Amino acid sequence: MNDDARTNIGTPAPTPAGPGSAELRDQVERTRDELGQTVEALAVKADLKAQAKEKTSAVKGQAAEKAALVTEQIREKTGRAAQLVKDVTPDPLLEKAGQAATAARANHTPLLVVGAAVVVFLLVRRSRGCRR
Template sequence: MTDPTDPTTPATPGGDAARTGPAARTAGGAKGPDELRRQIEQTRHELGDTVEELAGKTDVKGRAKARAADLRDRAGAMTVQLRSSAAQAGHTVQERASRAGHAVEHVPEPVRDLVRAGRRHPAPVLLAGAAAGAVVAAGVLRRRHNGHR
């Protein structure tokens, strides 16, 4: 029969020799009391870090608040970016409208009068445009029929 307190007794599965991790280092790796204290302190530190990580993972309310703050920051940044883009687009539109207004100033007065009349009475303008389109379409069809392309 084997005596478990006898140091010459071979290790059994489940005994101290089967341990892994910090406990195995502490039990088998200490070369004196100072080394053992250092290993204990290191193990406590590692255990404290692990407990902090687990506590952080289980703090659902804190994680939700952090996520909400992150989303608020992102939304604020996106709002600033969109406002900047809208302001830039507004300036571009104003600039192009100004250029178009200057270009209209160079159009002869009779043409401007015709455009104003067309805006006041669009039906005759549409009929004239449709008639012109029909004349062009008839000319194209006639040319194709006669062999011209």
């Protein structure tokens, strides 16, 4: 190998000025274009971060659709159950329950205090039972 060959590594060889040189240049250009497209396609396939983002977005969309569907199903079933309870429950009991709910809403502070006292009482009783 001579010194000229070593220094010209990677540089294109001079193109001959003959009749086939235009065809050769066109073929080289096509090959370069194809190679560039192949490199771009490989870069897209190798971009794992972009692929993960796309997959995450797709899964997030599917989860949102599923959640909306389940929420709608729960609302329908809850409405049916409430109507069934209302149909089966006698009217006087419904009236009493409505009155109790109204009274509880009006006096929620005393109910919270009584509930907290019951919880404290049960916790103290439970802790004393564990010591014996």
